[in-house]
Amino acid sequence: MSEVKTVWTILPAAGAGRRMRAATPKQYLHLLDGKSVMQCTLERLLALGLQRLIVAIAPGDSRAAAVCELLDPAQQDRVEVMTTGGLERADTVLNTLQALSGRAADDDLILVHDLARPCLCGADLDAVLTTAAGSRAGAILGTPVSDTLKRCVPWARRDDLPITETVSRDLLWRALTPQVIRYAVLRQSLEQADRSRVTDEASALEQFEYEVLMVAGRSDNIKITQPEDLALAAFIYRQQHEDGMALARAPAST
């Protein structure tokens, strides 16, 4: 395995959370024990030992600094807030990479993790970091698709769409985060990609035929997207701590 010099963690947190249909962006909604989604995600990543956390927020968002002040004072200097939010998630990530110019080296690892995914466990973090560090371009977490997949007529704001076919789920995975990619490769790919086809970091690299490796992760690393996801994420987050999975590490690779 090649030596990992530096890992920068970018946490896109500039979304409006439209699908949550809440008055407050989802990153500031209460998750559990009086803590917001943002606080819970940051505490989990700090507890897992990540050193350089960058929370990328939207212009005009004045709430992130207050959340950071709630973190353990001994850990606060590991978290930086950058107002690098863009129109789409990919814009937020690229703006943050550009803001790191001169600080990040070309082969540093950039670990992008949705702030709306508080339930990342230590063993998965270790696995994706180890694979990315040993790869040329990078690696992402994912889980195999487990439901039957249907193609329907175009979405028409109605609940009863006609089904046109069943799509084979062979070889299909759900992409999760973290997605861990070397700085120069990720920045160049996002700058040059056809952005209409970019929904995650890996999809930008795929356009230039970089090999991004898929690492099997836990399916409970959910993204809070719909209103019902909030209670589920709170349950999973607490349970992962109670059963010792949250901070358990992968066995050291040989």
Ligand SMILES: Nc1ccn([C@@H]2O[C@H](COP(=O)(O)OP(=O)(O)OP(=O)(O)O)[C@@H](O)[C@H]2O)c(=O)n1
């Ligand atoms: N312009 C954007 C859009 C999204 N995100 C972040 O990317 C993550 C995953 O995106 P998603 O779940 O799509 O969040 P939202 O865009 O907030 O949700 P919605 O699409 O429902 O509005 C979230 O942490 C979100 O804050 C971001 O930083 N900048």
Ligand SMILES: C[C@](O)(CO)[C@H](O)COP(=O)(O)O
């Ligand atoms: C990056 C991502 O989390 C992978 O599943 C996801 O694509 C981001 O959310 P969005 O709803 O596609 O913006």
